[in-house]
Amino acid sequence: MQAAVRFAVASGLTLSVRGGGHSFAGLGTNDGGVVIDLRNLAEVEVIDRERGIVHIGGGATWGEVAAGLSPYGLAISSGDTKSVGVGGLTLSGGIGWMVRKYGLALDGVVAARVVTADGELVRADDEENPELYWALRGGGGNFGVVTAFEFRAHRTRDVYFGAIEFPAEEASKILPGWADYLRNAPDELTSIVNFANPFAGGVDAPVQVMVAFAGDDERAAARAIDPIRRLGTVIRDDVTLKAYSDVLVDGGTPPAGIRFVARGAFVEETSVPDVLQILLEVGASERSPFISLRAVGGAASRVAEDATAYAYRQAELMFVTNTAGPEHVVDAARPALNAIWKRLAPHTSGAYANFLTTAAPEDVAAVYPPATHRRLAAVKRHYDPRNVFSGNHNVLPASNTTLE
Ligand SMILES: Cc1cc2nc3c(=O)[nH]c(=O)nc-3n(C[C@H](O)[C@H](O)[C@H](O)COP(=O)(O)OP(=O)(O)OC[C@H]3O[C@@H](n4cnc5c(N)ncnc54)[C@H](O)[C@@H]3O)c2cc1C
Numbered sequence: 001m002q003a004a005v006r007f008a009v010a011s012g013l014t015l016s017v018r019g020g021g022h023s024f025a026g027l028g029t030n031d032g033g034v035v036i037d038l039r040n041l042a043e044v045e046v047i048d049r050e051r052g053i054v055h056i057g058g059g060a061t062w063g064e065v066a067a068g069l070s071p072y073g074l075a076i077s078s079g080d081t082k083s084v085g086v087g088g089l090t091l092s093g094g095i096g097w098m099v100r101k102y103g104l105a106l107d108g109v110v111a112a113r114v115v116t117a118d119g120e121l122v123r124a125d126d127e128e129n130p131e132l133y134w135a136l137r138g139g140g141g142n143f144g145v146v147t148a149f150e151f152r153a154h155r156t157r158d159v160y161f162g163a164i165e166f167p168a169e170e171a172s173k174i175l176p177g178w179a180d181y182l183r184n185a186p187d188e189l190t191s192i193v194n195f196a197n198p199f200a201g202g203v204d205a206p207v208q209v210m211v212a213f214a215g216d217d218e219r220a221a222a223r224a225i226d227p228i229r230r231l232g233t234v235i236r237d238d239v240t241l242k243a244y245s246d247v248l249v250d251g252g253t254p255p256a257g258i259r260f261v262a263r264g265a266f267v268e269e270t271s272v273p274d275v276l277q278i279l280l281e282v283g284a285s286e287r288s289p290f291i292s293l294r295a296v297g298g299a300a301s302r303v304a305e306d307a308t309a310y311a312y313r314q315a316e317l318m319f320v321t322n323t324a325g326p327e328h329v330v331d332a333a334r335p336a337l338n339a340i341w342k343r344l345a346p347h348t349s350g351a352y353a354n355f356l357t358t359a360a361p362e363d364v365a366a367v368y369p370p371a372t373h374r375r376l377a378a379v380k381r382h383y384d385p386r387n388v389f390s391g392n393h394n395v396l397p398a399s400n401t402t403l404e
Contacts, residue, residue, distance in 0.1 A: 001036070001147050006119040008034040009388055016391040017145050020061050020085020022251060024262050024357040027141070027391045028088065038087065041147055044068030052153040053110065058146040060086045066245035074153040075244040077102040083251040086149065092140045092353040092367075092393070093310050095318060097161070097212035097247060100190045100298025102154050106137040106310060107303055111150040114143065117388040121147070135379040138309030139368075140353055141392040142376065143383050160213040160221040161247045162239030165206040170232040171195055171283060174207045175276045175293075177231040182295035183269070183316065188214045189224040193293045196283035203284055206235060216241055259330040261323045263341060264355040265348035265366075266296075266315030274347040279319070282340050289321035289337060311372045312350050320355045353393045364393045374398070 008015040014033030021028050029035055038059025045055045045068075052074055056065055063082025069075055077098040079089045086105075094105020102108065111125035114132065122144075124133040135143055166174050178193055185191075190212045197205040209228055213221040218241075225239060254260065267275045282288050296318050305313050312318075321340065323333050351366035368376060377398035380387070385397050 001115045001145055002119045002121055004034075004036050005115050005117070005145060005388070008036070009117065009119070009386075014391070015388060017087075017141050017389065019059055019087030020083060020089070022081070022084045023088055024260065024355065025359045027359060028085075030391065036145060038085075038145070038147075043148075046072050046074065046153075047150070052155065054151050054153050056086055056149045056151060058087050058113075058148055062086060062089065063245075063248055063250075066248055069153055070157060070243055070245040072153075073155055073157045075156050076105065076108050076151050076153050078105050078248075080248060081251040082248045087146055088141070089354060090149065091136060091146065092138065095294055095296060095300075095352070095354075097159065097190050097244070098154070098156065098214045099294075099296060099300050100185075101156070101187045101214040103299040103303060104310060106308060107300070108151040108153070109137055109149055110152050112136050112146045113148045114146050116144040117384040117386065125150075131375075131379050132383055134307075135309050135376055135383075138311070138372070139376050139379070139395065142380055142389055142395050144389060154214075156214045157243060158216040158241055159244050159247060160211070160216075160218075160225065160239055161242050162211065163236065164209045164211060164225075164228055164234055164239065165236040166209070166232040167235060168195070168201070168204050168206060171207045172280050174209070174231050175280060176273065178209060178228065179272050179276060179293075179295070179317065181227050181231075183297065185227075185295075186220075186224045187298040188220070190214070190298070191228070191295050195291055196288040197290050198288075199290075202288065203286065207232075211239060212247065254324070257326055258324060259327050260357060261330055261334075261337070262320050262355050262357050263337070264318060264320035264352050265344065266312040266350050266352065267317040267319065267348055268314060269316045271347040272316055275317070275319070275344060278340070278343050278347070282321075287333065287336065289323045289333070289340070291319065291321055293317055293319040306371070306375075309368070309372055309376055311369050312352070315349065318352055318355075320352075356393070359393050364395065367393050368395065 018028035041057035041059040043057040062078040090105045192210040194208040353367045376395045381397035
């Protein structure tokens with residue numbers, strides 16, 4: 001790995017680092033340059049069973065991690081898809097099925113081994129290279145190649161998991177009821193609402209509330225999930241106890257030529273009613289994008305805002321609009337999408353790097369608020385002053401700050 005980084009630097013070619021290869025913005029690849037593909041660094045080893053400390057290769061996927069930890073009764077709060085890489089998802093956040101119970105994926109990282117831009121292999125944790133350790137947890141691939149992570153895993157092997165669906169015409173009742181309930185629901189419960197899914201009927205698509213209750217206590221799970229069932233007329237309910245490793249889904253590859261535009265933002269409690277009202281109106285209109293809302297409070301919100309480089313801890317919701325289709329269809333949908341986001345802008349904050357299909361300077365500004373950005377730029381100047389690692393939501397090295 002060190003030789004690969006040194007070669008890329010010496011060649012002057014564009015360098016990309018590829019983990020699971022799932023970046024919406026295609027950040028793990030480039031044309032005509034060097035791609036360091038980490039897929040062979042996929043080891044998953046429990047190194048301290050008592051404390052739940054596990055070593056995970058920088059190119060492992062979440063499917064490999066879940067399958068590797070399940071026999072030990074362990075799991076890590078991750079994303080929802082097996083083929084997504086641990087590297088990309090963790091370095092920018094990681095909002096998955098146990099985010100309210102155990103926090104973001106990056107909250108579980110206790111150390112990382114990193115090859116920096118000068119080809120050195122360093123450890124980053126609370127004691128060694130602490131600013132790098134801070135920056136890696138939210139700063140994406142800006143600081144080097146993570147060859148391995150050490151995570152603290154959780155003793156949750158099984159979860160109550162499934163979809164509860166309601167008729168589309170009940171959306172205006174379900175969405176606010178869901179958001180109000182999740183605000184004070186037990187941390188064990190994590191939930192996503194999907195609606196206006198063009199592949200399930202568009203305007204007529206059922207409102208789908210996905211739930212995951214971390215743990216196998218049947219009564220506690222029912223107590224946590226039943227208030228959601230009571231929000232409206234349940235037309236489908238397949239919630240059942242599953243091994244966490246079976247909850248993650250296979251990530252399909254879209255057919256050639258299909259374009260995909262994801263835009264997302266965070267919503268604080270006071271803005272939830274306005275955002276839901278706008279999304280309800282949008283979702284009831286023809287050609288609405290597919291809308292997905294995630295409740296992100298719980299444990300993720302109890303970590304100090306400056307403890308990691310993931311800044312939007314106080315958000316109550318994170319939502320995404322998704323538009324997919326052949327290029328001309330996506331292009332035709334753009335003006336309407338821009339109009340939707342213009343309405344939403346006064347009520348939302350920031351953006352979640354992992355759910356963006358673009359990585360322009362305005363995206364970087366949305367992902368990193370000023371204080372976070374300033375600190376990241378100082379770390380960048382120290383560890384990557386020539387911006388070797390630029391295939392990401394790129395933080396440019398600060399011109400005149402040094403690390404404290
Ligand atoms: C089907 C699908 C489902 C998803 N579900 C979720 C979800 O539930 N929750 C969620 O939070 N996100 C989710 N995502 C978003 C996902 O977190 C991002 O797309 C993420 O960037 C993917 O990481 P990757 O390693 O697979 O991607 P890559 O394209 O390989 O890499 C993405 C970025 O991370 C960098 N990178 C990757 N690994 C390393 C490493 N080891 N060291 C240094 N840099 C590295 C790359 O250089 C690049 O900048 C999903 C994405 C898809 C496509």
